[in-house]
Amino acid sequence: MADALLGPAEIRELAARLGVAPTKKLGQNFVHDPNTVRRIVAAAGLTGDDVVLEVGPGLGSLTLGLLGAAAHVHAVEIDPALAAALPVTVAERADVAKLTVHPADALRVTADLFTPAPTMLVANLPYNVAVPVVLHLLATLPTLRGGLVMVQKEVADRLVAGPGSKVYGVPSVKLAWYADARAAGRVPPAVFWPVPNVDSGLVAFACHEPVADVPRTVVFQVIDAAFAQRRKTLRAALAGWAGGADRAEHLLVAAGISPQARGEALTVTQFAALAAAAIAEGYGGKLTPSGSRREEAGS
Template sequence: MTGPDATFRGQAELLGPQEVRALAGELDLKPTKSKGQNFVHDANTVRRIVTASGVGRSDTVVEVGPGLGSLTLPLLDAAGRVVAIEIDPVLAGRLPRTVAERAPERAASLTVVTADALAVRGTDLYRADLGEPAPTALVANLPYNVSVPVLLHLLAEVPTLRTALVMVQLEVAERLAAPPGSRVYGVPSVKAGFFGTVRRTGTVGRNVFWPVPNVESGLVRIDAHQTPPWDLGEEHRKRVFAVADAAFAQRRKTLRAALSGWAGSGAQAEFALVEAGVDPKARGEQLTTADFVRIAEAARRLGIGPSHREP
C-alpha cells in the first residue's frame, strides 16, 4: 500500500552518467526537445523520487516516458509492478533488456506499453481478465512539453490511482500546487485539485539530467481524495473543467463576465453563480476547486451551459 516511504531492496543496479551515455550511444539516440527527452543520470535523485512517492510491494506503478530506465530500475526495486508507457519504439524495445541486465530478479514485474501517454486508455495498462492488479500510483519524470495534459489524462483514465508523484518544470510545479489567491493559481491548479490534495515535495537541479535542460524542475505529489467529495464521472468532470477554462480565459474579468460566453449570457452566468453561492463579482483566482464544482452542478440543475443549449 502506498505509504510515506519506499523500501529499497538493492535488487537493481542503477544507471549513472556513464551508463546513460553508453546506452544512448548504443541506440544512436539524440535526445530531442519535441519529445521532451532529458534523462536523469543521478542515482540519488531517482531514489529521492521513489522515496517521496512512498510506493511499496503492494503497488502497481505507472511510469510515463521511462526513456533509458533510470527511474524504472529503482521503481521496480520498491514497487510490486511497473507499467511503463513509452512512445519511442526504440526505447520501449531496449527497456526490458536493460531491466533484465541490471535487475534480473525484477524483470518479470515490468510491462512496457508502446504508446502515446496522451492517447493511452486505462484498460491498456492492465488485464483484469488475467488477474493483473489495477495501477495504484503514478510516478514519472514527465515530458515537460506535455506534462500537465498527460498528468490530467492519466488521473482521469485510471481512477484506481491513489497517488501521483511527478517531476515537472519548476514553474509548472508551482502552478499545480498553488492555492487560491496565488499569483500563479489557475486552470492546472483547479483541475489537479479535482483529483486530490496537491503539494510540492521538492526542487530538482538541472545538472542531474542529460542533456542539461534550461529550467529547474520540481516534484509534485497528488494524494487522491479518500472519499471523493464529488462524483468523478466523465461528464461531471468535463462540466467542471469547462467552467474553470472559461473563468481563467479572461481572468481579469468578474466571473459574471468571464462565464457569460459559456453560460449563454451574463444573466445566465449570474443565475448559476448565485445558485452555487458564489459572488458574481468574484474572479476565478479567488475560487477553490470545490467552488467550481458547485457552479458546474448548479448550472446542470438549471439547464445552463454548452451541453444544455441547442448547437
C-alpha cells in the first residue's frame, strides 16, 4: 500500500494536471500525508469484507488507502471534475474494479444507489456539512455497522460529548440515537493542502439499534426544541413544542424528568422517554409510525 499512496508532490502535480484549485465553498482540504492515511485506515478497524462509503474523496489520498483494506469502496464526490478524475488516479495505483464513484451530493443519496451495500463510513468530511452528512447517512443506510470520520476538532468534540459537557448538544444526542461514538485522535493542520486554520479530530462510532421503540422524528423534535433555548429549563424550552409550559411540565414528569432540568443534562434515552410520553398523550407535532433506522432520513 505504501507505494500507492499520494504524497505532497503527487497531490500538487495531480491538482495542477486537473486544473483543480481547492474551494472553501466545498470545504476542500486534501490530505497529502501518507502516514495520516495509514493512521485513519488502521483506526477505522476495517475487515477484508467491509464495503466502505467515502464522502468527498477529493484527489484520492484516502481512497487509495481504503482500497487496500476493504472489499469495495463507494466514493461520493460532489465536484464533477474530481469525480471524473478519481478512477483514472486509482487505476494507476490500485485495483480500480474495487471502486465505484458516485458524482452526487452526499446529503441527497439514498440506499438504492449503493451496490454492494456499505458497511462502514470512512471519510475526511468537509467541515461545513460534516454533521448533516453523518446524520443523513446513518438515517439512510441501515447496513452501516460503524465508521470513522475526520472533522473539525470542535465538531469532533461535540459529536462525542456526553450529558453535562459544555459542548453537549444536538449533534451529540442525535448521533447517540444511532451509534456509540468516541474520540479517536487529533489530526494537525500540516497534513492538509491547503492548510486549514484549525485542528481536525477523528470520531469513531459503532452503530446500534434505536434506544427505544419511538419514532425518530418525534425524538429529534424534542431534542431540537430542548437545545434551541439551552439556557432555559426544559419546562420553558419545551413550551412551544408541547403547547404550553404546563403541558411541557406534565410530560416531563410523566417521563421521570425534572421540569427544572436543562437539555444538556439529558441522555438520548431520556429524550426518547419524553417523546414516548408525548405520543401517549397525543402531543408532539408530526408523528410517524416507525422509529427504525430504516425510516426515511430526516434531521
